[in-house]
C-alpha cells in the first residue's frame with residue numbers, strides 16, 4: 001500500500017506492506033533509528049512517538065494508519081540546534097542512564113505536559129505508567145518532567161509541533 | 175590555554191553522554207545496517223526437556239527472502255563448538271557441553287534448534303514457522319531439592335546426576351574463625367530459617383543484538399554486550415578465530431545489570447553464519463526471546479542458621495545453599511553463589527562461619543550474574559535473620575545490629591571469611607539515616623496503629639550492608655579458580671592541539687564513564703573537562719580490558735586512568751624542564767602547569783603536547799610522545815556500606831503494600847560525580863524493591879516460562895515506586911588513590927531486605943515471621959490471615975476474614 005507521511009517535517013511517500021508497524025517503517029524505511037523497540041507486547045513505551053500531535057506507541061500502530069498524518073520522533077524535537085525544554089530537563093536532572101527508554105520517555109512526557117502543564121509528582125508518575133525504565137528508578141525522570149513544566153512556553157507541547165510542522169512542509173516542500 | 179583550578183572530582187557534572195541519547199542520535203547495535211546485510215532468526219524449543227527426533231527445514235528454505243536454514247548439523251557438524259564457562263569453581267565441577275544449537279536434545283524452553291537467514295528480519299521470522307521439528311518429550315527437572323534425589327530425571331544423562339558442584343568454606347578449617355557446630359550447640363539462642371531467592375529477569379531495556387561483518391580484513395562484531403573484551407577473547411577461543419583478526423564493538427548499550435555478561439550462542443551462530451555466507455548478518459531478538467533465552471538471576475534456596483547469646487551477641491552463622499544454574503554453566507554462573515559466600519557475615523563480627531553451596535542443573539533458562547551477583551542474596555538472608563533474631567530476643571533491630579557490627583575504630587578489620595575491610599563507619603551512616611527517616615516518630619506511629627487495630631498497619635524495615643566492590647584482585651580470583659584476572663587497562667594520549675584522548679577497558683552501558691573519567695583526567699592533568707574525550711567499547715581503540723561488572727569500573731578502571739595520567743605527567747616533566755631551561759627538581763606541576771619554583775616562568779601540559787608533536791626542540795633521547803598505558807590490579811576489594819530504612823504501609827484487608835518512605839545513607843567512599851552516584855542508587859533501589867514486591871520469573875510444571883513478556887513479568891513503572899531520600903557519608907577507601915569504593919550495586923543489595931523487613935514488621939503481630947518474595951498482595955494477605963492465631967487457619971479463597979480485623983467484610 002502507498003502511504004504519505006510527514007515525519008519530523010519531511011514528507012515521505014512509500015509502499016509498505018499492510019502489516020508493517022509504524023516503528024519499523026520509521027526505523028527501516030525512513031531511517032529514524034532514534035525511535036527504538038524494547039518489547040513486543042506494547043508494554044515498554046520505548047517506541048513512543050507523536051502521531052498528529054499525540055503520543056502513541058509506534059509498535060502498536062500500523063504504518064498504513066499513519067497515512068496522511070504527521071509524525072514527530074525524538075529526532076524532530078530539537079529546533080535550530082535548540083533542545084526541546086523536556087530534552088534539556090532530562091539532561092539537567094540526570095533523568096537517563098543507558099538512554100534506551102529515553103526517546104519514548106521524552107515523547108510521552110511532552111504529551112503529558114500538554115494535557116497537564118503543571119503536574120504534581122503523582123500525576124507525572126501516573127502519566128508515565130506506560131513507559132518502562134530499568135536504570136533510573138524514575139525519580140529523576142519525574143523531577144525532569146516537573147522541571148520542564150517550569151520552562152515550557154505555553155503551547156510548547158505536541159499541538160505546537162503540529163503547527164510548526166505544517167510550516168516546515170510549506171517552507172521545505174518535498 | 176587556561177587550566178582548570180577548581181577540582182572536577184566531586185562536582186555534579188551533567189553527563190557528556192546525554193546529548194546523543196536525548197536527541198536520538200545513539201548507536202544501538204540494532205541501528206547498524208550494512209550493505210547486503212542478512213538477518214538471522216532463531217527457532218527455539220517450546221519444550222523444557224526433549225529429544226529432537228527430526229528437523230525438516232525444506233519448506234522454510236523455499237520461502238520468499240530466505241537465504242539459508244541451518245541446524246546444528248550444518249553449523250557445527252563435528253559438535254565441537256561449546257559455549258565457554260570461565261569459572262570452574264571446583265576441580266570436579268560438572269561441565270556439560272552447551273552447543274551453539276541443540277543437536278539431539280533440548281534442555282530448556284528457549285534453547286535454539288535451528289536458524290533462518292533471510293533478506294529481512296520479518297522474512298526470517300516468518301520462515302521459522304515453516305520448520306518442522308519432531309520432539310520426544312522428556313520429564314522436566316524443575317524443583318531444586320527433587321533434582322538431587324537419587325531417582326530424579328537427569329538434565330544431562332551423561333553426568334549421572336543433576337549436581338554441578340559442591341563448594342564449601344569453613345572458618346575453623348580456614349583458620350579464620352571458630353567451629354560453627356560448637357557455636358550452635360553452646361549458644362543461648364539458635365534460629366534457623368529458609369529463605370527463597372526467586373528467579374529474576376535482568377530486564378535491560380535494549381534487547382540483545384549482534385551484527386557480524388566478515389567482509390573486511392578483520393571480522394567485525396558489534397554486540398549489545400557489556401563485555402566486549404571478554405567477548406573477543408572468548409569468541410576467539412570458542413570459534414578458533416585468530417584473536418587479532420577479530421574486532422568487537424559494543425556501541426551504545428541499553429543497560430546490562432550483569433544480564434549482558436554472557437558470551438552468547440546467538441553471537442557464535444551469527445559469526446558462523448556470516449562466515450559461511452560471506453555476508454554481514456544481523457541477529458536481534460524480541461523481548462519474549464530475551465525473557466526466554468537471556469540468562470536469569472538469583473534463584474536460590476537458602477537455609478541459614480544463626481546463634482547468639484541472650485544479650486544479642488552473635489556467636490555463629492551457618493549457611494547452606496541450593497543454587498539453580500538452569501540447564502548449563504553460564505559464563506560465570508557457577509561462581510555467583512560463591513561471590514555471596516564472603517558476604518553473609520556482612521558488617522558483623524561473627525566468630526564462627528560455615529558456608530556450603532550445591533549448584534544444581536535444572537531444565538530452565540541459565541542463571542548467571544545479575545546486579546550484585548551473590549551479594550544481594552547473601553545480604554537478604556543475613557538482614558532478614560538479624561530481624562528475626564531481634565524479635566526473638568525482644569530487641570530493637572538497630573540495637574541488635576549495633577551490638578554486633580564492626581566499630582569505626584576497629585578498621586581495618588579481618589572478617590571470618592578472611593577478607594580485610596579497609597574502612598567503614600556504620601555508626602555514622604546509621605545515625606544519619608535514622609534522623610532523616612524520623613525513626614522514633616515512626617515507631618510511635620506504628621505502636622498507635624497496632625493498638626487501634628488500624629486496617630492499615632505500619633512496618634519499619636532496616637537493612638545495613640556492605641559488599642565487596644571492585645572485582646577484583648587477580649590473585650583472589652585465582653584462589654577462587656576464576657579463569658581470568660581482575661585488572662583494568664587505560665591509555666591516555668595528549669593530542670597536538672592539547673586535547674586528550676583516553677581509552678578505558680571498562681566498557682560502559684549507562685554508567686556515565688565518559689563524564690566521570692573526564693573529570694578524573696581533568697584533575698590529574700589540569701586540563702578542562704571539555705578537552706577530554708573518553709573512548710570505550712571497541713577492541714580496536716580500547717584494545718585491552720576486562721569490561722564493566724561488579725562495580726569495578728571506577729575502583730579498578732578509574733584508577734588505571736589515574737596511573738596513566740601520572741605517567742603522562744612524568745613524561746612531560748623532562749620536556750618542561752628542557753623548555754623552561756631549568757632542572758626537573760625545580761619544577762612543580764599543578765593546575766595543568768609546570769612552574770619553576772619561586773618564579774612565574776611556566777608552561778602548560780597542553781603547550782608541551784604541541785612541542786612534542788613538532789619535536790623540534792626536545793631533550794636528547796626523549797621520544798616525541800605524550801602517550802601512556804597503565805594496567806591496574808587492585809590489592810584489595812573496596813567495601814562500600816550503608817544503612818537503608820523503609821516504612822511500609824500494609825493494608826491488612828487487601829494485602830497491598832505501599833512504601834511510605836525510603837531513606838538510605840550510603841557510604842561509597844570518595845565520590846567523583848554526586849549526580850551519577852545518586853542516579854545509580856535510585857536505579858539500584860528500584861531493582862531491589864522490585865525483587866521484594868513485584869518480580870518473579872515463573873515456570874509452570876511443564877517447565878514453560880509463564881512470565882515471558884513484560885505483560886506478565888511485573889517490571890515496576892513510575893507509578894509503582896515512591897521517591898527515595900538518599901544521602902551519603904564519605905569514608906574513603908584506603909586501598910586506592912581516589913579513595914573510591916563503588917556504587918553500582920549498593921541500592922539493589924540493601925533494598926530488598928529493607929522492604930521485606932518492613933512488611934514483615936508491619937504484620938508481625940499477626941504471627942507472621944516471613945513472607946516469600948515477591949510480596950504480592952495475595953501473599954501478604956494470606957500471610958496475615960494464616961499467621962493470625964484466631965483467623966481459623968489456612969484455606970479459603972480471596973475474600974476470607976482477617977483475625978482481629980472485622981471478618982464480616984470477607985467471603986461473599
Ligand code: FES
Pocket residue numbers: 036037038039040041042043044045046047048057058059060
Ligand atoms: S516497543 Fe513499543 S511499547 Fe515496547
Ligand code: FES
Pocket residue numbers: 095096097098099100101102132133134135136379428429684
Ligand atoms: S535509562 Fe536505561 S532504561 Fe531508562
